[in-house]
Amino acid sequence: MVIHKKQAWATGGSATFKSGYLNDRFAIGATLYTSQPFYAPSGEGGSNILTPGQNGYSSLGQIFLEVKLDEHLLASLARKEYDTPFINTDDVRMTPKSFEGAVIIGTQVNADTGSQWRYGGGYISKVKGWTSTDFEWMSRVAGAEVDRGVVVAGASFKNKDFLLGAINYYSNDIINIFYIDTSYKMVISHDNTLKLGVQYSDQRSTGSNLLIGTPFSTYLAGIKVDLGLGAGLLTLAYTDTSSGANIQTPWGSSPSYNIVQVEDFSSANESSVMLRAAYNFTRYGLEGLSASVLKVYGDGVKVIGNNKNETDVDIKWSPPSGTLHGVSFRLRYAHVDWRGSGSPSDLDNVRLIFGYDFTH
Numbered sequence: 001m002v003i004h005k006k007q008a009w010a011t012g013g014s015a016t017f018k019s020g021y022l023n024d025r026f027a028i029g030a031t032l033y034t035s036q037p038f039y040a041p042s043g044e045g046g047s048n049i050l051t052p053g054q055n056g057y058s059s060l061g062q063i064f065l066e067v068k069l070d071e072h073l074l075a076s077l078a079r080k081e082y083d084t085p086f087i088n089t090d091d092v093r094m095t096p097k098s099f100e101g102a103v104i105i106g107t108q109v110n111a112d113t114g115s116q117w118r119y120g121g122g123y124i125s126k127v128k129g130w131t132s133t134d135f136e137w138m139s140r141v142a143g144a145e146v147d148r149g150v151v152v153a154g155a156s157f158k159n160k161d162f163l164l165g166a167i168n169y170y171s172n173d174i175i176n177i178f179y180i181d182t183s184y185k186m187v188i189s190h191d192n193t194l195k196l197g198v199q200y201s202d203q204r205s206t207g208s209n210l211l212i213g214t215p216f217s218t219y220l221a222g223i224k225v226d227l228g229l230g231a232g233l234l235t236l237a238y239t240d241t242s243s244g245a246n247i248q249t250p251w252g253s254s255p256s257y258n259i260v261q262v263e264d265f266s267s268a269n270e271s272s273v274m275l276r277a278a279y280n281f282t283r284y285g286l287e288g289l290s291a292s293v294l295k296v297y298g299d300g301v302k303v304i305g306n307n308k309n310e311t312d313v314d315i316k317w318s319p320p321s322g323t324l325h326g327v328s329f330r331l332r333y334a335h336v337d338w339r340g341s342g343s344p345s346d347l348d349n350v351r352l353i354f355g356y357d358f359t360h
Contacts, residue, residue, distance in 0.1 A: 006046040008054060009039040012094045014061075021068060031062035031081075035094035035131070049094045051131050059133040061098040073106045079128075079135065085179045085201075086169055087152065088252035093130045097252060100126040100135045101149065113159065121153035127251055139174045142250040144210045148174050150251070161185035161195075173207035175248060179255060185226075193228035199257060203248055211248075218244035220266055222257040231283055235276040235294075243269040243302070258296055261312045261334035262349050265298045270307075272298040288318045305343030311335045328355040 012035035021027045035049055036056035045054045064080040079100045081089050089096035103122030110116070126135035126149070139148035154167025166180040181199035188194050204217035222239035237257040241247055247254060247266035258265045258272045265272035278292035292314045301307050311334065318328040336347040 005044050007041065007044050008037065008047045008050050010035045010049045010056070010094055011038050012036055012056075014095070016062070021066075025068050027066040029062060029064050029066070029080075030060065031098075032058065033061045033095040034058040048130050057131055057133055059095065059128060061095060061128060069104070072108055073104055075102070075104045076122075077102050082124075084152070084154065084167055084252075085181075085255035086167075086177050086249065086252055087124060087127075087150070090130075090253040092253070095130060097130065098128050099124050099251075100128075103152070115157070115159035117155065117157055119155040121151075123149055123151055124251075125149035138251060139171055139210070142171070142174055142211060142248065144174050146173065146210055148172055148210075171206065173210045174205075175211055176204055176206050177248070178202045181255070191228075191230045193226075195224075195226040195228070197224040197226075197257070198222070199224075199255065201247065201255070203245070216245040218242040218247060218268065220247050220256060224257045231280040233276075233278040233292075235274065235278075237274040237276075238272070239265060240271045241266045241268060260294060260296055260310050261314075261332055261351075262336050262347065263296070263298070263308060263310050265296055265310075267301045267303070267306060269300045269302055270298055271300045272296050288320050289316070291315045305338065305340040307339045308343075309337045309339070311337075326357045326359075328357070329353070330355075 014031055014033045016031040018029040019027050037050055037054060040050055040054035042054060045052045051057055062080050064076055064078045067075040069075055079098055081096060081098045082103065083089060087099060089098070101122055101124035103120060105118070105120035108117040124138060126137055127141050128135045129141070137147045138150045139146055148171050150169050150171045152167065152169050154165065156163065156165030162184050164182045169177040179201045181197065183195060183197035185193055185195040199222045201220045203219070205211060205215045209215050219242045220239060222237060224235065224237040227234045239256055239258045246268050249264065253259060254264045254266060256264055256266050258274045274294060274296045276292060276294035279290065281289040294312045296310045298308050313333045315331045319325055330353040332351040334349040338344050338346060
């Protein structure tokens with residue numbers, strides 16, 4: 001059995017410029033990212049914090065124009081970061097993903113009730129991956145050999161502790177993705193809360209079926225319960241994926257409740273249960289320190305050896321004030337336990353992250 005070790009240490013950061021609004025209408029912005037090797041053994045690439053050859057890189061991830069169309073509508077043009085369920089920064093490496101396109105986002109707030117509508121749409125043509133310096137067509141990153149972008153439209157409504165959102169992504173001849181979720185949070189007692197969430201995503205081929213060459217359709221459904229107990233949080237989540245196909249996530253991370261450090265538990269016919277406990281230690285004088293541990297149990301995958309469990313530990317410290325304000329430290333550990341004959345070797349994944357925010 002061959003075990004491929006992937007490891008690297010890298011240093012890097014980002015520098016952002018954002019102007020004010022000229023005549024209260026036009027603004028420009030840009031962000032430069034870099035990631036450079038600190039310790040990068042040859043032949044052990046694949047960590048996605050450096051290029052596959054363990055080399056450093058720099059990229060102009062954002063360069064954009066913003067235009068206030070009126071007091072409620074903002075248009076963004078060119079290259080920018082977006083945060084939606086299936087098109088997002090997936091910011092779990094040295095540099096985030098960013099996108100090229102044109103988007104309009106609107107916001108309506110009811111001053112009397114505090115409720116808020118957010119809505120928007122646009123066309124995203126290209127994406128820049130974690131370690132890439134170039135933007136590539138959305139369709140090619142998904143796996144098709146043609147040039148296609150993605151038309152996006154969505155809306156969300158929030159009223160105090162209730163949230164409902166839906167969004168659709170359409171790429172001609174490639175894929176259509178629809179996603180909807182809702183959540184409601186209630187106060188049980190002075191320091192205790194209960195939050196319920198439900199999510200659903202439908203994915204299917206479109207037009208000439210150029211993604212995999214044949215028609216497909218699949219879905220993912222999930223339910224989640226968060227129990228807040230003072231500074232602690234307990235989470236129970238369940239997801240189920242249709243047998244039609246794996247859930248596709250080429251343009252960001254998955255919105256699935258059970259996506260964790262390594263696995264996303266959304267293969268065809270896969271169901272999973274997550275148990276998670278988290279705690280904030282501020283009440284003990286350890287301001288900015290929090291930790292969590294979770295376990296995901298996955299089952300139902302028909303491919304022999306592809307069922308697995310994952311255990312994660314996450315420790316974060318970010319002092320909110322004092323001399324170390326702006327410093328952040330994070331230690332993440334994951335263990336993936338594969339089950340069945342012919343399964344891959346168990347996997348251990350360790351991530352140690354130091355950061356400093358110079359804006360403080």
